[in-house]
Amino acid sequence: MKQSRQVHLDSLRGIAALIVIIVHYLAVFYPYTVFGNQGSYLQRADWENIFFYPPFGLIVAGHFAVCLFFILSGYVLSYSHLGDLQRKQKILVSIIKRPIRLGGLVWFTIICGALLWHFGLFFNVAVSDLTSSKPWVSHFWGDSFNFKAFFIDLAFSSFSKGTIYNPPLWTIKKELYGSIMVYLFLLLLGSFKYRILVSTLLVILFRDSLYQGFWIGLLIADIMKTYSSSIKFPKIYCYLLLILFVYLSSYPHYVNQDFLGSTIYKYLPDDKGFAGGYPMISALSLFLLAISSNQLKKLLNLPFLQFLGGISYGLYVIHFLVIGSFSSWLFLSLNSYFSFNISFLLTLLSGLPFIIFTAYLATKYVDNPSIRLADYLGNKIILLLIYRP
Structure with a gap:
């Protein structure tokens, strides 16, 4: 029987996306909460220290959110193909569909970022002077806009150079490549008797890469499809997982080693040799x-x-463009009349609904049509594969 969509996992993506939005707001306006006291990132208030303790650190756990994205992708993408009798045909089609499915919003946000950049509507550099968020936020969109380079990048290297116009797209490039790696694994080893052993080895071998998250998701999906359709842990193990999640999700991944030594995580072994590190766990x-x-x-x-x-x-994919343009402009305007904290609060309360609204419109008018186009082309390709002479 076909497995129904595990819709609760979609909510995890939404929560992870919200965490990324909050961490970027704080990195721009209160950089100490994310980076600690390294460089020119100054602490503005005592309350900023709470983000280095659980559970408050989860609010700025951007690296954790990215790791969660990739585990979810590895699981969802592989779960639907494991055990499918037409697996190979559908996987080939999925590989072709993936850039189209992801590409709609990639292209849209690159164009939006280019337009904002060309018309001088990014105010991140001016904001960095007030918030001490240099060098992180000040180097985005810093050079003069180049139309020729933009059209070349848009046409030939959207996934690799899209970060120039919309910085968070670096993860979408990994999402594309990670997805294809998962599909190729299923295509080549989907019927292999010891594929769980191979995917376990891949989890270990990719420990210094964020692609490890895809292999973790694939491994869990395979275990569930092979041995059980669901996993039920005893309550004691659920409590232990919850404690582990709360504690490690607040791990300050972006601070330097000296600052880490002043936090409650100083007793943990160094995880710098692992790309995901404690946030992946x-x-x-x-x-x-x-x-x-x-x-x-x-x-x-x-x-x-x-x-x-x-x-x-x-x-x-939209939030950082809003932060760099609308939210930065609004903060600069408000800061002339209100205190720093009030200006930020009003900026955040205005920016979040704006981001949610624009994301809804982009999903409805850009992302959903991209999915339909990918499905349409995929169905055509499946017919060609099945009924070819």
């Missing part, structure tokens, strides 16, 4: 809870979280 803990805990599934099925999940891709 935390993301895995939450994911295991999400697929095993009925209580958490019920929470993730709340309408608002489902709504965020439905527009999560739009939230992720």
Whole structure:
């Protein structure tokens, strides 16, 4: 029987996207909360220290959110193909569809970023002078806009050079390549008797790469499809996973080693040799809870979280353009009349609904048509493969 869509996992994407939005707002306006006291990132208030303690650190756990994205992708993309009798044909079609499915919002946000850049509507450099968020936020869109380079990048290297116009697109490039790696694994080893052993080895071999998240997701999907359609942990293990998630999700991934030594995480072994590090372990803990805990599934099925999940891709790829343009402009305007903290609060309360609204529109008018186009072309290709003479 065909497995119904695990819609509660969409909510996890929405939550992860919201975390990324918040961490970028704080990195721009309160950089100490994310980077610590390295460089010119100055602490403005005592309350900023709470983000180096659980559970508050989850609010700025951007690396955790990215790791969760990739685990989810590895799981969802592989789960639908494992055990399918027409697996090879469908995987070939999925490989062709993937750039089209992802490409709609990539192209759209690159064009939006280019237009904002060309017309001088990014105010991130001016904001960095007030918030001490140099050098991180000040180097985006810093050079003069080049039309010729833009058209070349848009036409030939959207996934590789899209970050020039919309910085968070670096993860979409990894999403594309990681997805294709998962599909190729299923294509070549989908019927191999010991494929779980191979995917376990890949999890280990990719420990110094964020692509490890895809292999973790694939491994869990394969275990569930092969041995059981669901995982049920005893309550004690669920509590342990919850504690592990809460503790490690607040790990300050972006601070330097000296600052880390002043936090409650100073006793942990160094994770710098692992690309995902402790945030990957935390993301895995939450994911295991999400697929095993009925209580958490019920929470993730709340309408608002489902709504965020439905527009999560739009939230992720649009938010930084809004922060660099509208939110930065608004903060500069408000800061002339209000205190720094009040200006930021009003900026955040205005920026979040704006991001959600624009993400909804982009999902409806750009992302959904891209999905339909990918499905249409995919169906045509399947017919050609099945009924070819």
